[in-house]
Amino acid sequence: LPAGVTIxxxxxxxxxxxxxxxxxxxxxxxxxxxxxxxxxxxxWHFRSILIVTLPxxxxxxxxxxxxxxxxxxxxxxxxxxxxxxxGVLVDAAIVVTENVIRHCEEAEDKKGSPLSGNESxxxxxxxxxxxxxxxxxxxxxxxxxxxxxxxxxxxxxKLFHPLAFTKTFAMIGSTLLAxxxxxxxxxxxxxxxxxxxNRNVLMKLLxxxxxxxxxxxxxxxxxxxxxxxxxxxxxxxLAFGLPRPMVKHxxxxxxxxxxxxxxxxxxxxxxxxxxxxxxxxxxxMPKTGLKEIQxxxxxxxxxxxxxxxxxxxxxxxxxxxxxxxxxxxxxMETTIMLKPEYIADGWFGVKRNPAWREGMTIDKLKSxxxxxMKQVPGYVPAxxxxxxxxxxxxxxxxxxxxxxxxxxxxxxxLQRKAFEIxxxxxxxxxxxxxxxxxxxGKPYINVQVDRPAMARYGxxxxxxxxxxxxxxxxxxxxxxxxxxxxFPIQIRVQRGERDDIDKLSxxxxxxxxxxxxxxxxxxxxMVAKITREVxxxxxxxxxGRLRSYVQANVQDRDLGGFVQEVEQKLKTxxxxxxxxxxxxxxxxxxxxxxxxVIVFPIVLLVxxxxxxxxxxxxxxxxxxxxxxxxALSGGVLLQKLFGYNFNGAVWVGYIALFGTAxxxxxxxxxxxxxxxxxxxxxxxxDFSYQDLxxxxxxxxxxxxxxxxxxxxxxxxxxxPILWSHRQGSEVMKPLAVPVIGGMISSLLHIxxxxxxxxxxxxxxxxxxGTLHHTLKP
Numbered sequence: 101l102p103a104g105v106t107i108x109x110x111x112x113x114x115x116x117x118x119x120x121x122x123x124x125x126x127x128x129x130x131x132x133x134x135x136x137x138x139x140x141x142x143x144w145h146f147r148s149i150l151i152v153t154l155p156x157x158x159x160x161x162x163x164x165x166x167x168x169x170x171x172x173x174x175x176x177x178x179x180x181x182x183x184x185x186x187g188v189l190v191d192a193a194i195v196v197t198e199n200v201i202r203h204c205e206e207a208e209d210k211k212g213s214p215l216s217g218n219e220s221x222x223x224x225x226x227x228x229x230x231x232x233x234x235x236x237x238x239x240x241x242x243x244x245x246x247x248x249x250x251x252x253x254x255x256x257x258k259l260f261h262p263l264a265f266t267k268t269f270a271m272i273g274s275t276l277l278a279x280x281x282x283x284x285x286x287x288x289x290x291x292x293x294x295x296x297x298n299r300n301v302l303m304k305l306l307x308x309x310x311x312x313x314x315x316x317x318x319x320x321x322x323x324x325x326x327x328x329x330x331x332x333x334x335x336x337x338l339a340f341g342l343p344r345p346m347v348k349h350x351x352x353x354x355x356x357x358x359x360x361x362x363x364x365x366x367x368x369x370x371x372x373x374x375x376x377x378x379x380x381x382x383x384x385m386p387k388t389g390l391k392e393i394q395x396x397x398x399x400x401x402x403x404x405x406x407x408x409x410x411x412x413x414x415x416x417x418x419x420x421x422x423x424x425x426x427x428x429x430x431x432m433e434t435t436i437m438l439k440p441e442y443i444a445d446g447w448f449g450v451k452r453n454p455a456w457r458e459g460m461t462i463d464k465l466k467s468x469x470x471x472x473m474k475q476v477p478g479y480v481p482a483x484x485x486x487x488x489x490x491x492x493x494x495x496x497x498x499x500x501x502x503x504x505x506x507x508x509x510x511x512x513x514l515q516r517k518a519f520e521i522x523x524x525x526x527x528x529x530x531x532x533x534x535x536x537x538x539x540x541g542k543p544y545i546n547v548q549v550d551r552p553a554m555a556r557y558g559x560x561x562x563x564x565x566x567x568x569x570x571x572x573x574x575x576x577x578x579x580x581x582x583x584x585x586x587f588p589i590q591i592r593v594q595r596g597e598r599d600d601i602d603k604l605s606x607x608x609x610x611x612x613x614x615x616x617x618x619x620x621x622x623x624x625x626m627v628a629k630i631t632r633e634v635x636x637x638x639x640x641x642x643x644g645r646l647r648s649y650v651q652a653n654v655q656d657r658d659l660g661g662f663v664q665e666v667e668q669k670l671k672t673x674x675x676x677x678x679x680x681x682x683x684x685x686x687x688x689x690x691x692x693x694x695x696x697v698i699v700f701p702i703v704l705l706v707x708x709x710x711x712x713x714x715x716x717x718x719x720x721x722x723x724x725x726x727x728x729x730x731a732l733s734g735g736v737l738l739q740k741l742f743g744y745n746f747n748g749a750v751w752v753g754y755i756a757l758f759g760t761a762x763x764x765x766x767x768x769x770x771x772x773x774x775x776x777x778x779x780x781x782x783x784x785x786d787f788s789y790q791d792l793x794x795x796x797x798x799x800x801x802x803x804x805x806x807x808x809x810x811x812x813x814x815x816x817x818x819x820p821i822l823w824s825h826r827q828g829s830e831v832m833k834p835l836a837v838p839v840i841g842g843m844i845s846s847l848l849h850i851x852x853x854x855x856x857x858x859x860x861x862x863x864x865x866x867x868x869g870t871l872h873h874t875l876k877p
């Protein structure tokens with residue numbers, strides 16, 4: 101390179117990839133640490149902690165090995181699948197280990213002295229057999245619950261399939277380890293002395309709260325069940341809202357807060373990934389000159405670079421000579437690299453970058469830049485992120501989140517209709533960057549030959565048009581050879597003269613001999629009429645019809661609601677024989693929902709069949725399936741608190757939640773049945789209703805520690821995602837929120853509502869005298 105010249109890249113996508121993967125690495129390490137701490141708090145038996153924790157890295161290793169085998173790369177979605185699975189990976193090991201420890205505690209208390217090696221092995225084997233079958237079925241249910249994600253197609257399928265694969269790989273590894281490695285480790289490492297639950301300060305506190313609460317709930321079954329269904333109904337109201345006319349009536353009648361509460365969650369395809377950069381692609385008026393475009397681009401680059409949060413600005417004007425880059429001359433492309441919003445603070449921590457002003461967010465920054473760019477007349481400023489923009493352009497052909505394609509047979513009518521729709525869309529709340537395509541308004545120089553004049557001077561049309569080609573279009577006249585390379589030599593009139601009709605009129609035209617009839621060339625203006633006219637800027641067609649479009653972005657509201665309002669408004673327009681079609685990111689969201697509506701009920705039915713196989717009772721299977729809607733209520737409440745819309749990440753979070761909720765319900769019912777069977781075998785014909793109630797209390801009490809451990813482990817495994825501010829976390833947070841909220845409500849449901857419903861079902865059987873037949877000891 102010449103002295104003083106350097107080459108520096110202004111946009112490197114690998115930096116984004118490295119930062120997002122680094123975010124997940126930190127999250128995974130923090131998750132493993134928190135999960136281990138949760139085990140220590142509840143078990144307080146360090147060898148048992150090793151049993152519960154050891155399957156975790158092995159399951160992750162199995163997942164990575166299968167990723168390698170199936171050709172799945174390490175990216176933000178595949179690693180997120182492992183991140184959300186970590187809490188569930190140890191669940192089976194928790195249940196098995198806790199059951200073994202509890203049986204050993206009981207056996208040691210009964211014997212009054214430490215157990216021998218053979219006695220420990222015998223107790224361990226019995227404890228593993230007790231929960232082995234339901235654990236295997238429960239883990240199979242968690243894996244099966246992710247089948248809807250595999251059914252996704254298109255862009256959403258490419259996005260979520262890696263996540264579903266890695267989570268499934270890890271779950272398969274965890275399930276196999278739970279029935280193979282964990283029992284072996286229990287037989288080797290579970291040794292006394294054991295610390296009973298009453299000696300664990302945390303468990304002692306939880307038991308002091310739980311036992312009277314459960315006792316009250318079993319005495320007030322109707323109140324508990326009614327309250328649970330009221331919470332579920334309120335959650336469904338928050339999630340899906342009231343019909344729009346009712347919400348509008350509430351807002352108009354002076355109850356805006358109530359209306360906001362019952363509007364329901366918005367809809368979008370995916371939460372936006374903060375790429376750390378912006379892409380600005382304004383299109384100026386078709387008649388704008390090249391020098392003016394260059395001036396505007398230099399001005400806007402200078403203005404944007406003065407914003408404190410902006411690191412670098414690089415503008416591009418023009419295009420490659422390929423069919424894949426059909427950008428018009430009047431379109432500019434500016435890449436804006438932002439300073440990182442958060443910077444490292446030690447190995448684990450991050451802190452806000454002082455370069456970012458207090459209270460500034462990426463959305464506020466877009467708004468500020470938009471206001472600054474509005475000073476330029478002739479174009480509508482709109483900012484997207486580079487990857488987001490490229491995906492939209494590839495998928496829809498439009499540089500915005502929402503596009504309205506208009507089809508017809510007349511360019512003038514299409515342009516007028518585009519302007520009309522632009523006004524309509526601008527009137528909708530949340531619309532920003534609304535702009536129609538400029539298919540008309542391009543200035544042209546029209547050269548119309550005067551045939552009588554040409555005949556008078558003995559010139560042909562070819563003579564005149566050749567002169568026009570040389571003057572305006574340019575003509576290759578020779579080739580220069582430099583080494584092994586050849587370059588064409590082109591002659592052409594300078595730009596300043598090409599745009600001047602008077603100067604074009606003075607261009608000389610010669611006949612075949614190079615002269616006119618008087619022996620000299622003739623000025624072009626004597627044999628042609630040169631005028632400046634306005635015509636088509638571009639002629640685009642689709643499905644055999646001419647096409648125009650109006651594009652818009654959405655700000656401060658959900659994409660799905662915005663599109664729905666656009667559709668309603670468009671129905672009021674007279675299209676005058678033309679047609680329209682909406683396109684954009686919302687199409688992925690709608691296809692995602694349509695797939696879920698079909699596949700998810702089928703999966704729930706298959707889960708129900710599996711539960712029926714386990715319990716041999718449709719009522720019992722339905723009882724366990726109640727964990728799904730009640731887990732939904734907690735997820736919805738936390739989602740409302742965080743303000744997330746329904747999107748692909750949120751739905752995948754709910755899918756992960758539902759499988760785990762059913763799994764915990766399965767294990768609780770197994771514990772309840774075991775205690776009732778034991779009491780039934782002990783009492784025989786003297787078994788009373790009070791014995792039934794006490795058996796339910798004992799079974800629920802036994803499930804307290806493993807259930808609280810499971811929830812604490814899953815919540816602890818997702819907290820690093822929730823509090824993370826690193827790049828890429830904004831995609832993972834909406835996925836984690838439903839799981840955290842749902843597991844908390846699932847905890848209350850499994851520990852309180854499930855025993856209540858179980859007692860209600862067994863009470864009916866007890867009164868009918870069929871309890872002995874239903875629960876054979």
